[in-house]
Amino acid sequence: xxxxxxxxxxxxxxxxxxxxxxxxxxxxxxxxxxxxxxxxxxxxxxxxxxxxxxxxxxxxxxxxxxxxxxxxxxxxxxxxxxxxxxxxxxxxxxxxxxxxxxxxxxxxxxxxxxxxxxxxxxxxxxxxxxxxxxxxxxxxxxxxxxxxxxxxxxxxxxxxxxxxxxxxxxxxxxxxxxxxxxxxxxxxxxxxxxxxxxxxxxxxxxxxxxxxxxxxxxxxxxxxxxxxxxxxxxxxxxxxxxxxxxxxxxxxxxxxxxxxxxxxxxxxxxxxxxxxxxxxxxxxxxxxxxx
Amino acid sequence: xxxxxxxxxxxxxxxxxxxxxxxxxxxxxxxxxxxxxxxxxxxxxxxxxxxxxxxxxxxxxxxxxxxxxxxxxxxxxxxxxxxxxxxxxxxxxxxxxxxxxxxxxxxxxxxxxxxxxxxxxxxxxxxxxxxxxxxxxxxxxxxxxxxxxxxxxxxxxxxxxxxxxxxxxxxxxxxxxxxxxxxxxxxxxxxxxxxxxxxxxxxxxxxxxxxxxxxxxxxxxxxxxxxxxxxxxxxxxxxxxxxxxxxxxxxxxxxxxxxxxxxxxxxxxxxxxxxxxxxxxxxxxxxxxxxxxxxxxxxxxxxxxxxxxxxxxxxxxxxxxxxxxxxxxxxxxxxxxxxxxxxxxxxxxxxxxxxxxxxxxxxxxxxxxxxxxxxxxxxxx
Numbered sequence: 271x272x273x274x275x276x277x278x279x280x281x282x283x284x285x286x287x288x289x290x291x292x293x294x295x296x297x298x299x300x301x302x303x304x305x306x307x308x309x310x311x312x313x314x315x316x317x318x319x320x321x322x323x324x325x326x327x328x329x330x331x332x333x334x335x336x337x338x339x340x341x342x343x344x345x346x347x348x349x350x351x352x353x354x355x356x357x358x359x360x361x362x363x364x365x366x367x368x369x370x371x372x373x374x375x376x377x378x379x380x381x382x383x384x385x386x387x388x389x390x391x392x393x394x395x396x397x398x399x400x401x402x403x404x405x406x407x408x409x410x411x412x413x414x415x416x417x418x419x420x421x422x423x424x425x426x427x428x429x430x431x432x433x434x435x436x437x438x439x440x441x442x443x444x445x446x447x448x449x450x451x452x453x454x455x456x457x458x459x460x461x462x463x464x465x466x467x468x469x470x471x472x473x474x475x476x477x478x479x480x481x482x483x484x485x486x487x488x489x490x491x492x493x494x495x496x497x498x499x500x501x502x503x504x505x506x507x508x509x510x511x512x513x514x515x516x517x518x519x520x521x522x523x524x525x526x527x528x529x530x531x532x533x534x535x536x537x538x539x540x541x542x543x544x545x546x547x548x549x550x551x552x553x554x555x556x557x558x559x560x561x
Numbered sequence: 562x563x564x565x566x567x568x569x570x571x572x573x574x575x576x577x578x579x580x581x582x583x584x585x586x587x588x589x590x591x592x593x594x595x596x597x598x599x600x601x602x603x604x605x606x607x608x609x610x611x612x613x614x615x616x617x618x619x620x621x622x623x624x625x626x627x628x629x630x631x632x633x634x635x636x637x638x639x640x641x642x643x644x645x646x647x648x649x650x651x652x653x654x655x656x657x658x659x660x661x662x663x664x665x666x667x668x669x670x671x672x673x674x675x676x677x678x679x680x681x682x683x684x685x686x687x688x689x690x691x692x693x694x695x696x697x698x699x700x701x702x703x704x705x706x707x708x709x710x711x712x713x714x715x716x717x718x719x720x721x722x723x724x725x726x727x728x729x730x731x732x733x734x735x736x737x738x739x740x741x742x743x744x745x746x747x748x749x750x751x752x753x754x755x756x757x758x759x760x761x762x763x764x765x766x767x768x769x770x771x772x773x774x775x776x777x778x779x780x781x782x783x784x785x786x787x788x789x790x791x792x793x794x795x796x797x798x799x800x801x802x803x804x805x806x807x808x809x810x811x812x813x814x815x816x817x818x819x820x821x822x823x824x825x826x827x828x829x830x831x832x833x834x835x836x837x838x839x840x841x842x843x844x845x846x847x848x849x850x851x852x853x854x855x856x857x858x859x860x861x862x863x864x865x866x867x868x869x870x871x872x873x874x875x876x877x878x879x880x881x882x883x884x885x886x887x888x889x890x891x892x893x894x895x896x897x898x899x900x901x902x903x904x905x906x907x908x909x910x911x912x913x914x915x916x917x918x919x920x921x922x923x924x925x926x927x928x929x930x931x932x933x934x935x936x937x938x939x940x941x942x
Binding site: 272273274290291294295297298301302304306309349351354355358359361362368371372375446449452455456459460461462 | 602608613614
């Protein structure tokens with residue numbers, strides 16, 4: 271991947287339609303070896319970027335899903351307490367000093383590696399580390415990440431600092447449910463992923479459903495684009511578009527009418543209020559935009 | 562109009578890149594030395610020599626949020642545009658004016674259309690950090706429409722920081738909660754591996770209820786909008802906030818606070834509060850509160866915040882009695898009075914005088930800084 275267009279081609283092979291800007295940013299990520307923060311609404315393919323990147327580079331993908339209450343024990347490392355207790359018991363009769371005992375049970379054998387530590391200690395080549403939905407984690411957790419993201423190292427009090435032999439390619443995603451700290455942002459390259467425009471979304475649909483009639487897919491995508499303009503509670507993402515198009519294919523609606531639309535609307539809109547509103551405003555009208 | 566540098570003025574690309582970083586920094590983007598270095602390294606990468614890719618790459622380095630991206634585009638166009646000065650610099654602080662269109666409801670609350678003389682007495686046309694500093698100290702009632710959006714932004718940011726500090730943390734404990742294995746094993750080594758001392762980790766005790774009573778009578782007009790936002794901010798971080806509006810009668814607004822966005826909340830509230838900006842009967846409203854809600858909500862551990870100027874048209878005796886009643890049921894009664902921020906203010910109005918003996922903390926709430934001072938009192942709510 272020596273320039274942006276080769277990245278685009280590479281991603282294209284794996285079914286991801288990359289726009290030029292994101293390709294440039296990815297190129298930069300690879301060359302500056304800085305983490306990349308992808309922000310944007312849900313369902314625009316942020317996580318998929320990391321997946322495809324790992325495939326394209328033929329390397330391991332290590333994923334950390336963030337959630338509220340995520341702590342160091344679940345994200346970085348944990349000691350294997352059972353094993354430690356057992357080992358202490360086994361050493362009871364031995365003549366070892368306390369310091370020796372301590373250094374023994376806090377050795378690498380007793381360390382359980384969690385995603386972040388795994389990413390640092392990868393031996394063969396740089397893995398792709400995906401830290402997904404970082405906005406869900408507590409603010410305190412962001413602070414843990416700072417060391418990792420800037421110096422690519424992790425400090426374990428009992429063992430010292432572990433430095434990465436191969437710097438992982440870090441991709442962070444955020445749905446922006448809260449603002450991330452400036453400290454974290456400053457360590458990353460930033461890219462805002464928005465909903466795709468008509469031509470790009472069309473290419474995505476055709477990429478995933480190549481057998482689908484061109485005119486039909488264009489009509490459907492146009493409907494989605496119109497819906498996105500409305501004031502919905504939950505705006506449909508690309509995943510929803512694909513689901514919906516798939517649903518219509520399954521319903522064998524080659525020329526969808528209002529009835530088909532009503533039946534499959536649940537694939538596209540994920541809130542009762544939204545469905546209600548769209549139905550009230552007239553499905554026929556919605557179909558008309560695609561003509 | 563300020564004269565902005567242009568890339569043609571510089572002899573080499575690194576110089577131009579550095580100058581651009583400086584420009585970005587001066588215009589409020591978060592561009593420090595690190596970003597500057599990254600930009601220089603980026604400029605050396607062969608495949609990014611193409612103009613468009615260069616722009617994209619620079620953007621990824623210099624921006625930290627969607628809003629900043631818009632601002633970046635303008636700056637980029639000035640600096641790297643083909644013709645110097647081709648683009649007039651009229652869109653400088655673009656992101657200050659079009660972030661969110663005000664809803665009519667919030668405009669009403671802010672007292673728009675009631676232009677008053679003397680609004681411009683405070684220093685204007687200050688930019689950057691000074692501007693922020695000044696706004697924090699400006700009385701809410703003297704904030705102009707243009708500034709109010711910026712103030713809201715700052716307020717939300719600061720309130721968020723404040724609530725972050727107030728947030729619960731895991732705390733070591735020896736009596737409750739799940740075992741803290743790490744600590745147990747550490748200590749068991751000194752006893753030959755037998756875990757004799759047990760350590761636990763426990764959550765800090767749950768926060769107690771916070772009850773907020775906001776005066777929305779005419780005399781509070783200029784303040785109530787900001788104070789309402791403050792309540793909304795509290796709602797996000799305190800699990801149990803009960804909020805009421807009062808003027809001539811009392812309305813419970815707790816359920817509306819949970820609406821997903823602020824604009825919706827404000828719309829609902831303004832529709833609901835038909836007595837907005839009317840007279841004040843503080844005593845009678847507090848009586849309603851005591852009769853209907855106090856028993857359920859106040860348990861001796863709660864904190865009550867009253868946001869009012871104390872300009873009461875009812876009987877001071879009633880007010881005195883009712884405030885005392887509230888006091889008896891709470892751990893702490895905080896009265897925030899925007900008028901207190903005025904120089905030479907004395908709580909001499911009948912209502913305020915009557916209420917004061919029962920109040921634990923009497924503070925002003927006329928500007929952002931004064932509200933932030935509340936933090937220390939909320940710490941042990």
